Amino acid sequence: MNKPATSVTPPPVTQRTRSSAQITVLFVVLILSIILLFANFAYLNTQSNHDKQYIGHAGELRVLSQRIAKNATEAAAGKALAFKLLSDARNDFERRWSYLREGDKSTGLPAAPVAVRDEMEAVRQDWENLRKNTDTILASEQTVLSLHQVAATLAETVPQLQVEYEKVVEILLQSGAPANQVVVAQRQLLLAERILGSVNTVLAGDDTAAQAADAFGRDASRFGQVLEGMLGGNPAIQVTRVEDADARARLAEIAELFQFVAGSVDEILETSPELFRVREAASNIFSLSQTLLDEASHLANSFENLASGRTLDTVGGYVLGLLALASIILIGLVMVRTTHRQLQETAEKNERNQQAIMRLLDEIEELADGDLTVTVSVTEDFTGAIADSINYSVDQLRDLVATINHSAEQVAAAVQDTQNTARQLAKASEHQAEQISEASLAVGDMVESIDRVSAHAYESAKVAERSVAIANKGNEVVHNTINGMDNIREQIQDTAKRIKRLGESSQEIGDIVSLIDDIADQTNILALNAAIQASLAGEAGRGFAVVADEVQRLAERSSSATRQIEALVRTIQADTNEAVISMEQTTAEVVRGARLAQDAGVALAEIEGVSQNLAELIHSISDAAQLQTSSAGQISHTMAVIQQITAQTSAGSGATADSIRHLARMASEMRRSVSGFTLPAPAEPR
Structure with a gap:
């Protein structure tokens, strides 16, 4: 029987659904507000850092513009340290200006915004003009320093010239020199003063600097001509030669001092135009620095105005923060209201469920007494599904009780037939046990016979293995013999070669x-000739004849020894030839012996192979015999087990008969146990 289905209507849209939707919307608003708040904060923080860097760079530009003007003036005045400070200030200004114009990748600073484009353009124009004048000064560093060094040296030399000329004037006056010489000497004092004044005017770089440079050249040339005239005379300029020795000594010292002044004239005249340009550049820098200061101040003020104009973004952050706070408060209110409503709905639902449970308990009281005709009412409460399940269970229980009654009747009928079958099975089991006992005795005899065959096969296998081992050792001995003969043959061949x-x-x-x-023969002949010559010489050749006799006897002994050695050599050659022939014959015999040993090795290898095959066959027979012994033992064991099983079957048949009788009693008890249930009357056939 299939379980009946209950219809469930979908719940309508409730206040809970609307509250969930409101909370979801508020959560979305809260998350968006927080995200926008953090984004606005990050943007404001980044812009604030950029504004600080912009303002800092612009402020440094103002300071650097005045530092450049100060250092330019000092550099034009010949101070060496001012040139380095001017270069550092110029490079620092250029670096910070590039940060504003192009940005700074190391700090992430972008280029200055478009809002300050006009101020940036004004600063750019002033800076380009000021940078050109600064570069002019820096390019003339060596010239300016050299010229001021010359001027400093002149400032020390010219006063010495004046002192020396004053001494010359005193000497001339004391010595009664002509008045024109005294006047010329006094005029030299004035020229020296004018030379020093002209140099200072040139270094000052004012409007009369060019005229002062020309005057310096003329005065220095005039001073040199007069000095030479006083030493050697110069009628062209009406200067007579000074005759006083002391005065001339002073004039010589003056000439040595004036050499530096004369050598500096060309340098001052050549470099003075460049010094004038440096002075002009320093003057331009001074005037441009004030304009650049004003433009840099305007630029800094523009950056500050941009920073103060970002209050709108700050207000936006406050608005987003308030929006997030309002979202949190609204979410809390909606959740409190939803929780209160859920508690109220839960209380009402619990009350309805309690009433439905009481109704269900009242309806199933008769079912507890065994009345299976009861049908529980199915309602729309949560107990409706329980009631539906109870009705389904009652239907199943009705079918079960009816089936039990029918099965009990069938079991009672089958038990009688089973008892008769069990008795016949017990008799057959006893007869089977007797037959199995006889078969077990026969299998035992067969096992003993197979054991004896297996033992003999095992002994044969051991004998075969010993035969294989002996053949193997013989084969190894033959191989060793062959190797030894090969070594002997090689040694004999080597000996034969030697x-x-x-x-x-x-x-x-x-x-x-x-x-x-x-x-020796030739020596003997020479000795004879010498003896003949000695005899011809008479008394004078007697001493030489003795020597010739000794040489002849020595030649005869050498010839005799040579013949003996020759005989020994022939004997050695004969013995050597015989030894070689004997060695060759021995080598041939060794080769034949090695070939015979090799043939014996082949025969032993065949014997070893046959013995190995025989051993393998005997091992196979032994293994088969052992396998048969094991199989026979297993058969004997199996027969014993079958005999035990048969005995157990016989005993089990009796026990089965008893169990069947017990089953009949249990069927009767089962029929009595379900007799307490009341079943509905069967439907009458129409």
Whole structure:
């Protein structure tokens, strides 16, 4: 029977659904507000850092503009340190200006915004003009420093010239020199003063600097001509030669001092135009620095105005923060209201459920008494599903009780048939046990016979293994014999080669001995000739005759020894040839012996193979016999087990009969146990 289905209507849209939707919307607003708040904060923080850097760079530009003007003036005045400070200030200004114009990648600073484009353009124009004048000063550093060094040296030298000329004037006055010489000397004092004044005017760089440079050149030239005239006379300029020795000594010292002044004239005249340009550049820088200061101040003020104009973004951050706070408060209110409504709905639902439970308990009281005709009412409460399940269970229980009654009747009928079958099975089991006992005895005899066969096969296998081992050892001995003969053959061949080389060496010795014999013969002939010559010489050749006799006897002994050596060499050659022939015969015999040993090795290898095959066959027979023994043992064990099973089957048949009788009693008790249930009357056939 299938379980009946209950219809469930979908719940309508409730206040809870609307509250959930409101909370979701408020959460979305809260998250968006927080995200926008953090984004606005990050943007404001970044812009604030950029504004600080912009304002800092613009402020430094103002300071650097005045520092450049100060250092430019000092550099034009010849101070060496001012040039380095001017270069550092110029490079620092250029670096910070590039940060404003192009941005700074190291700090992430972008280029200045478009809002300050006009102020940036004004600063750019002033800075380009000021930078050109600054570069002019820096390019003339060596010239300016050199010129001021010359001027400093002149400032020390010219007063010395004046002091020396004053002494010359005193000497001339004391010595009664002509008045024109005294006047000329006094005029030199004035020229020296004018030279020093002209140099200072040139260094000052004012409007009369160019005229002062020309005057310096003329005065220095005039001073040199007069000095030379006083030393050597110069009628062209009406200067007579000074005759006083002391005055001339002073004039010589003045000439040495004036050499530096004369050498500096060309340098001052050549470099003075460049110094004038430096002075002009310093003056331009001074005037431009004030304009650049004003423009940099305007730029800094513009950056500050941009920073103060970002209050709108700050207000936006406050608005987003308030929006997030309002979202949190509204979410809390909606959740409190929803919770209160849910508690009220839960209380009402619990009350309805309690009433439905009481109704269900009242309806199933009769079912507890065994009345299966009861049907529980199905309502729309949560107990409706329980009631539906109870009705389904009652239907199943009705079918079960009816089935039990029917099965109990069938079991009672089948039990009688089973008892008769069990009795017949017990008798057959007893007869089977007797037959199995006889078969077990026969299998035991067969196992003993197979054990004896297996033992004999095992002994045969051991004998075969020993045969294989002996054949293997014989084969190894033959191989060792072959290897030994090969070694002997190689040694004999090597010895034969050595003996052949010995024969060849003895042949060479024979050749040498023949040569010695020839030499001895020639020596003997020479000795005879010498003896003849000595006899012809008479008394004068008697001493030489004695020597010739000794040489002849020595030649005869050498010839005799040579013949003995030659005989020994022939004997050695004969023995060597016989030894070589014997070695070759021995080598041939060794080769034949090795071949015979190799044939014996092949035969032993075949014997070893046959013995190995025989051992394998015997092992196979032994293994098969052992396998048969094991199988026979297993068969014997199996027969014993079957005998035990048969005995157990016989005993089980009796027990089965008892169990069947017990089953009949249980069927009767089962029928009595379900008799307490009341079933509905069966439907009458129409």
